[in-house]
Amino acid sequence: MDDMWKVIIADDEMETHHVTRMVLRNYSFEGKKLCFLSAYSGEETLALLHRHPDTAILLLDVVMEKDSAGLDVVRYIRDELNNQLIQIILRTGHSGYAPENTVIAEYGINDYKSKIDLTSQKLFTTITTLLRAYCLSYRYNQLNQTLAGELKKRLLAEIELQKARDHLEQRVEERTCELEAANLLLKQEIAARTRAEEELRKSDEMTRSLLNATSDIAFLMSPDGLILSINETAAKRLDTDIGECSKETLDRFFPPRTIRSLQMKVAQVIRSGHPARFEEMLEDGFFDVGIFPVFGKNQRIEKLAVYAHDITDAKQAAVRIHTLTHDLINAQENERERISRDLHDRVAQDLSTSRIICETLFDSHAGIPEEILSKASRLSRMLQKTIRNIRDIAYDLRPPILDQLGLAKAVFRYCEEFSETEGVPIDFHSIGVDNLNMGLDMEINLYRLIQEALNNIRKHAEATRVRINMVASFPHLLLRITDNGKGFDVEQHRTAQVNRKRMGLRSMEERVALLNGNLDIQSRPGAGTRILIEVPFSGKKNPRPDGNPPAAPLWSS
Incomplete structure (x- = not known):
């Protein structure tokens, strides 16, 4: 108012x-x-x-x-x-x-x-x-x-209170549902963990059974290098108890050199996802080691299984076999040399004398019937042919040119004779081989490898062209033999050789192994054959008798 x-x-x-x-x-x-x-x-x-x-x-x-x-x-x-x-x-x-x-x-x-x-x-x-x-x-x-x-305020307050009460009831209901869901999830997680623990227990038991199923050294390790489980053989070898090595690192049981090698291979397996096999030497012998990835459910590598098989006896046996093979081939070459010398110096000389006697047998006699003279002449020709054959055999057994002029010229001469005899052109090239001090063993084995390869070409390849390259590139000598023949399946041929107990390619492999080299044979039906041989050499050269520096000759037939 x-x-x-x-x-x-x-x-x-x-x-x-x-x-x-x-x-x-x-x-x-x-x-x-x-x-x-x-x-x-x-x-x-x-x-x-x-x-x-x-x-x-x-x-x-x-x-x-x-x-x-x-x-x-x-x-x-x-x-x-x-x-x-x-x-x-x-x-x-x-x-x-x-x-x-x-x-x-x-x-x-x-x-x-x-x-x-x-x-x-x-x-x-x-x-x-x-x-x-x-x-x-x-x-x-x-x-x-x-x-x-x-x-009105009270009504609004009551409305707000009712809204708050309704909201609170809704939140309580939502929270109750959330708690029920969380409780259900927790029960499921507990059940899943229980099942996982049971599966883990069974998995551990199976792992121990699998590890102990082999007499080789076997253990499981984590990707970061912790040992998870080992078998009884590994425990004896490492002088430890099975339960004591869990969660231990590799450096407790292996020397630094072995640890570095294992770490490199483990990194390779983790990076590629594929197993790795390699040989490793420990203090007490040689081992064939295999590292295998163990994948989890998410396809990630969870563990690594390591197996080590003792191959010390096999290694020693291989060394003995290698030595025996070397001695056997050397004895074979020595015997060939002796036979070649005997054929050349004795049999061939005796036959030459017999031929001369046959040709001069009737020189002081007159009135010899023509029939007898014809037979004597035919006998002389047969003796001459036999002398040539014996000299060829003696040359094949041990070509004297190999000792006199070296490997390159001996191979060149052999390629010429093979081309003339078989009618197959051979392109032979050598670089850096002349005057090379490679030793008699290497020379004769390389010569035999070329002989064996050309012999196989003559028998099986039906080739019309052959190419041989021999190159000295320190620290290796490379020998490549290529033909344009019908080719073959290399693996199938190796299997057939084993089943039929034939030598063939195996003898070439053994000769290359004696030289500590590598042999690679590439071929397929209808595509010819390529043989690549790589052997190490010292790189020293023989002094030339004329005092001139050595040249790199190039011969071609």
Whole structure:
């Protein structure tokens, strides 16, 4: 409320406005005077009410621009504006238009006065009563508004509380579901771990059984080099107990050189995902070592299985076989040399003498029948042919040119003779071989290898062209023999040789092995054959008898 009580005088008679203002000009209530607002019709009254909604009293004439103007204003105030605070005094000079009982019963007015009966004193009393009622109503309305606000706040609080309760219940329900799911997952994980532990136990038992199923050294290790499990053979070999070596590193059991070798091979297996096999020498012998990757469910290498087979006896046997083979071939070559010498120096000489005697047998005799002379001549020719054959055999057994002029010229001569005999052209090239000090063993073995290769070409290849290259490139001597024959399946041929107990390629392999070299035979049906032999040599050269520097000859037949 402002500092004055607002009172609207709604009457179409100017005199009524003047009298009311005059009578109440000095009136005050609770220290506040009255502020009069005048309206002369129903429409003006409503306009004032819109501009002054805090009006306390409305002195309203019933009949103004029309008979029901005042009652229409009352209805609009109470129903449309919903203003229940304003105190309305309905004043009328025509009581017949609006009977008091009917108006009070049907309209929301606070008092009903006749202009004739409304004296100054009654007006004072009425205004006081209405202002007191207005104050009570105003305070009651304020209290109601406050209560309504509080109720609204409480309602909003209850709504928020209900939302919070619903949200809390939802969260509790969600959390309960999450806990139930987590509990189920935990149970599943526990069951899975139990199964995994059982599988691991069975796997460990199977691993121990597999490790102990072999008499070789066997152990499992992690990719980072920790020993996980070993078998009984390994425990005895490493002088330890099976249970004590778990989680131990390799350096506890092996020397640094062996550890470096194992680490390199382990890295190779992890990088490639494929097993690795190699030979390793320990203090007490030689071992054939195999490292095998063990994959997990995610296809990652989880473990490495290491097997080591003792091949010391096999190595020693191989050395003995190598030595015996070397001695056997040397004895064979020595025997060939002796036979060649005997054939050349004895048998060939004796046959030459016999031929001379046969040709001069009848020189001092006359009258020898022509038939006998013809037979003697035929015998002489047969002796000559036999002498040539014996000399050829002696040359094949041990060509003297090999000792006299060296390997390159001996091979060149042999290629010429082979070409003339078999009608197969041979291109022979040698570089850096002349005057090379390779020893008699290497020379005769290389010569025999070329002989064996050409002999196989003659028997099986049906070739029309052969090429032989012999190159000394320190620290190796390279021998390549190529033909354009019909070729063959190398592996199938090796298998057939084993089944038929033939030598063939095996004898060539043994000769190359005696020279500590490598033999590679490449062939396939219809594509010819290429033989590549690589043997080590010292690189020293024989001094030339003429004192000139050695040259790299090139012969071709």
